[in-house]
Every structure is written in C-alpha cells, then in structure tokens.
Amino acid sequence: MSEASISLTESAAKRVAWIAARQQKPAILRLAVDGGGCAGFTYKFELADRPEAEDAIAETDGVKLVVDPMSLELVRGSAVDFVEDLGGASFRVTNPNAQSGCGCGSSFSV
Incomplete structure (x- = not known):
C-alpha cells in the first residue's frame, strides 16, 4: 500500500x-485505465x-480512491472530481499526463 x-x-x-x-458498500472508488476509447485510453470507475x-x-x-500500479503510471498527478453541469453528472479526471482527449472527457491519449 503506497501513498498516492x-x-x-x-x-x-x-x-x-x-x-x-x-449500495451498502465501503466508500472506496477504484480508478483504472483501459485501452480503447476514441483517444486511446479510457477511465473506468467502480466501487471496490x-x-x-x-x-x-x-x-x-x-473516502478512498485506489489505483493499481499500471494505471497509476498514466494518471500520476491527476485529480478526480465529480461535476454536475448541463451535460449531466459524472466523475472527471484532470490528468496532466494526457496529451489529448475527446469531447466526452472519458478517454485520453499520452
């Protein structure tokens, strides 16, 4: 277990x-990065x-945010926020490592 x-x-x-x-679960949010999406990688959120x-x-x-070591390499320095606007409500990642993203905000490239 390391400090994020x-x-x-x-x-x-x-x-x-x-x-x-x-959902009667612990308040632990897992952030993972998967290959795919319109920009190369996608963010995946789930309760752990x-x-x-x-x-x-x-x-x-x-509340804990947990990230596996492989995903951490792509999101190091990021902040996870929850935003409600006209487009809806969603978790958003502000990722300083992303070179580009897509309009939906859920995929990025490095």
Whole structure:
C-alpha cells in the first residue's frame, strides 16, 4: 500500500460516499485505465470492496480512491472530481499526463 500521487476532491468524495451508502458498500472508488476509447485510453470507475496490496491510495473525508500500479503510471498527478453541469453528472479526471482527449472527457491519449 503506497501513498498516492493522485487526489480526490471533496465533491467526488461526497458522491462516492453517497453511492456507497446506497449500495451498502465501503466508500472506496477504484480508478483504472483501459485501452480503447476514441483517444486511446479510457477511465473506468467502480466501487471496490477493499484496496489491493499494490494500490496507491488517496483519501479525502474518509473516502478512498485506489489505483493499481499500471494505471497509476498514466494518471500520476491527476485529480478526480465529480461535476454536475448541463451535460449531466459524472466523475472527471484532470490528468496532466494526457496529451489529448475527446469531447466526452472519458478517454485520453499520452
């Protein structure tokens, strides 16, 4: 278990806590990066039951954000936020490593 070089905003932590409570799960959000999407990589979010031993962990207001080592290389320095606007409500990653992204905000390239 290592200290993450990623962060979870208060807005995102509140949303994860709300979702976790409704699903009766721990307030642990897993961020993973998969190949694919219109820009090369996509962000994948899901609730986790527990962190894995190798995961990087960031914590905000008691809510954990966990990232596996391979994904961390692509999102190091990123912030995960929860945003509500005219386009809807979603988790968003502000990734300083991304060279380009797509209009939907869920895929990027490095």
